[in-house]
Amino acid sequence: MDYQDLANLVFPNAKDISFYEEKYKPRNLKEGAIVTRFAPSPTGFVHLGSLYQVVIAKKLAKQTEGVMFLRIEDTDQKREVENGVIGIINSLKDFDLSADEGMIDEENEIGEYGPYKQSLRKDIYQAYAKYLISQGKAYPCFCKTEELDEMRQKQENAKIRPGYYGVWAKCRNLTVEEAAEKIKKGESYIIRLKSPGNEERKIKHHDLIKGNVDFPENDQDVVLIKGDGLPTYHFAHAVDDHLMRTTHVIRGDEWLSSIPLHLQLFQVLGFKTPKYAHISPIMKEDNGGKRKLSKRKDPEASVSFYTEQGIPKEAVVEYLLNIANSNFESWRKANPNASLDDFELKIEKMSVSGALFDIVKILDIAKTVISKYSAEQIYNEALEWAKVYDKHLEELLQNKNYAMQVFGIERGNAKPRKDIAKWSDVYQNISYMYDSEFSNQKVNYEYQKITDKEEITKIVNTYMNEYYDAKDDKQTWFNKIKDMAEKLGYAREVKEWKKSPETWPKGHVGDISTVLRVALTGRSNTPDLYEIMQVLGKETMQKRYETAIQAL
RNA sequence: GGCCCCGUGGUCAAGCGGUUAAGACAUCGCCCUUUCACGGCGGAGACAUGGGUUCGAUUCCCGUCGGGGUCACCA
Numbered sequence: 001m002d003y004q005d006l007a008n009l010v011f012p013n014a015k016d017i018s019f020y021e022e023k024y025k026p027r028n029l030k031e032g033a034i035v036t037r038f039a040p041s042p043t044g045f046v047h048l049g050s051l052y053q054v055v056i057a058k059k060l061a062k063q064t065e066g067v068m069f070l071r072i073e074d075t076d077q078k079r080e081v082e083n084g085v086i087g088i089i090n091s092l093k094d095f096d097l098s099a100d101e102g103m104i105d106e107e108n109e110i111g112e113y114g115p116y117k118q119s120l121r122k123d124i125y126q127a128y129a130k131y132l133i134s135q136g137k138a139y140p141c142f143c144k145t146e147e148l149d150e151m152r153q154k155q156e157n158a159k160i161r162p163g164y165y166g167v168w169a170k171c172r173n174l175t176v177e178e179a180a181e182k183i184k185k186g187e188s189y190i191i192r193l194k195s196p197g198n199e200e201r202k203i204k205h206h207d208l209i210k211g212n213v214d215f216p217e218n219d220q221d222v223v224l225i226k227g228d229g230l231p232t233y234h235f236a237h238a239v240d241d242h243l244m245r246t247t248h249v250i251r252g253d254e255w256l257s258s259i260p261l262h263l264q265l266f267q268v269l270g271f272k273t274p275k276y277a278h279i280s281p282i283m284k285e286d287n288g289g290k291r292k293l294s295k296r297k298d299p300e301a302s303v304s305f306y307t308e309q310g311i312p313k314e315a316v317v318e319y320l321l322n323i324a325n326s327n328f329e330s331w332r333k334a335n336p337n338a339s340l341d342d343f344e345l346k347i348e349k350m351s352v353s354g355a356l357f358d359i360v361k362i363l364d365i366a367k368t369v370i371s372k373y374s375a376e377q378i379y380n381e382a383l384e385w386a387k388v389y390d391k392h393l394e395e396l397l398q399n400k401n402y403a404m405q406v407f408g409i410e411r412g413n414a415k416p417r418k419d420i421a422k423w424s425d426v427y428q429n430i431s432y433m434y435d436s437e438f439s440n441q442k443v444n445y446e447y448q449k450i451t452d453k454e455e456i457t458k459i460v461n462t463y464m465n466e467y468y469d470a471k472d473d474k475q476t477w478f479n480k481i482k483d484m485a486e487k488l489g490y491a492r493e494v495k496e497w498k499k500s501p502e503t504w505p506k507g508h509v510g511d512i513s514t515v516l517r518v519a520l521t522g523r524s525n526t527p528d529l530y531e532i533m534q535v536l537g538k539e540t541m542q543k544r545y546e547t548a549i550q551a552l
Numbered sequence: 553g554g555c556c557c558c559g560u561g562g563u564c565a566a567g568c569g570g571u572u573a574a575g576a577c578a579u580c581g582c583c584c585u586u587u588c589a590c591g592g593c594g595g596a597g598a599c600a601u602g603g604g605u606u607c608g609a610u611u612c613c614c615g616u617c618g619g620g621g622u623c624a625c626c627a
Contacts, residue, residue, distance in 0.1 A: 041626085075627080076625095076626050076627065079627075141625095148625090152624095156553095159554095190625055210556095210557065215555075216556095220623090225625085226625040230625095232624090232625070236627095253620090253621065256556070256621075256622080257556055257557090257622040257623075259556095281620085283619095283620080285562095291620085292620085329576055330575070333575095333576090351564085351565080352558065353557080353620085354558080354619095356563060356564075357563095358563055358577070358578090360563080360578060361564070364576090364578090410590090415590045416589095416590075417589055417590065419588080448587090494585080510585090510586045512586080517586080517587065523588090524587060524588080526587070527588075529586070529587080530586095
């Protein structure tokens with residue numbers, strides 16, 4: 001009996017690997033095209049760090065005319081979550097980062113290199129495992145979990161390196177006959193790699209991000225196929241990324257330390273190794289220290305946070321690009337309106353250390369992004385957001401014409417406002433422009449410098465009766481306010497007043513404007529008063545001024 | 553604990569043996585301005601630490617300290 005017999009005994013039905021090598025031909029892409037992937041477990045949850053990887057992966061693929069595919073790594077049934085795949089797909093879609101091939105919903109997929117769901121690739125992994133057994137490079141292991149635990153305990157007590165290797169790898173030295181007999185007896189087993197490595201030797205690895213890194217060789221006889229017949233991550237990675245013709249593996253740097261194993265697996269299987277780029281995680285400040293953004297503790301760790309808050313997807317992507325390549329910012333400054341596709345991402349320029357997540361920065365980017373939107377874009381996006389997260393706002397926005405006027409205030413000019421960072425800010429931002437809201441809000445009129453009730457009444461009435469004219473353009477509108485200021489005994493110009501405040505003890509135009517602004521909107525800080533008056537219209541103005549006076 | 557990675561202002565970061573050590577966000581002040589926002593100008597603020605190597609180290613080497621990752625039939 002030889003290795004081949006053993007292999008046949010273990011996987012009697014597995015195909016020869018030549019079948020798969022033939023079936024999944026090298027991709028016909030242009031020279032230098034990058035084939036990469038996003039390979040999450042189907043938990044439905046997409047971490048900001050994963051999105052970061054996707055941004056990089058997708059960008060690299062796109063700019064080299066390559067492919068970015070989505071592979072679902074569901075080899076651990078314990079982690080399975082219902083509708084986990086669709087959750088991931090939708091999250092990618094939310095950020096315009098959908099994969100070029102792979103799963104497109106729970107059941108279906110596109111692309112020639114599938115199945116893209118690992119649980120459906122069982123026979124493929126087994127074929128390669130069988131191949132390794134037949135070569136004497138892998139073997140069945142009959143050790144029980146308890147034995148393994150006991151062994152680890154012993155190793156720990158003796159302060160020696162834990163693991164299944166060297167003399168500790170009991171089943172490694174079983175003869176083919178012994179193994180065959182155990183199998184025939186019905187003993188349960190798993191498949192392990194017969195590692196050719198030696199701890200004393202070093203291997204060199206060049207990582208696209210981390211640079212040159214030396215490791216001791218792997219000498220652990222790691223598990224390839226688990227008791228349930230499914231592969232471990234490591235084995236699946238080697239088989240899948242070979243067969244799917246991945247050129248670049250872009251993943252979190254928690255994988256860096258498995259590089260010796262992965263390289264060994266590729267070597268043992270006779271595969272060409274892909275290039276690796278290990279991305280540093282996005283961290284968070286946690287009393288003085290740094291830690292990875294945590295799914296449990298930090299709401300901002302989940303990408304759904306951004307969609308829920310209504311932070312525009314471009315802002316999130318820009319922020320991520322910003323962390324990835326620091327020259328992004330200067331590129332953006334030079335090309336304020338260019339498409340993100342025009343930015344060339346350089347993987348070598350990525351930072352080796354993990355960045356601390358900065359919500360303030362992302363919000364700043366969001367403000368800038370939104371400030372470039374037209375009123376219509378704002379309307380559309382805010383409405384879309386409101387439809388799912390804020391029914392009340394959705395109702396308010398039903399009158400598109402009016403909403404467009406509101407959003408149009410101080411927009412579209414050279415210095416657009418930057419006061420909306422996320423769609424969840426919108427209500428707060430515009431509610432006073434709606435009578436239905438304004439009349440229900442408890443308004444606290446703060447007139448600032450002018451406090452005398454009669455004076456306030458006088459200013460408001462004089463303005464409405466003698467000066468206001470809806471047909472005025474902005475310049476005449478403001479001139480009239482100045483005229484009125486003068487007539488009422490205030491300084492016409494703030495500058496003049498500043499030069500000699502004693503000449504105008506009552507104050508200046510600004511103080512009058514404040515009265516008109518506060519009485520009208522209930523707020524002391526608003527965008528341009530003229531535009532607000534234009535949008536509100538005379539009738540509403542009259543009504544609001546009356547209530548303001550009554551409230552004195 | 554073993555192995556591996558990292559360490560420039562509060563944060564993200566340029567820098568590649570000789571620099572007044574960029575820039576962005578945040579912060580402070582001034583200007584612009586009818587308020588706010590925007591914008592403009594300016595300020596404060598950094599090479600973790602100790603040894604080498606060198607004419608010269610933020611930059612190269614070693615140690616220390618600090619942070620992170622990894623050591624599963626999880627990915």
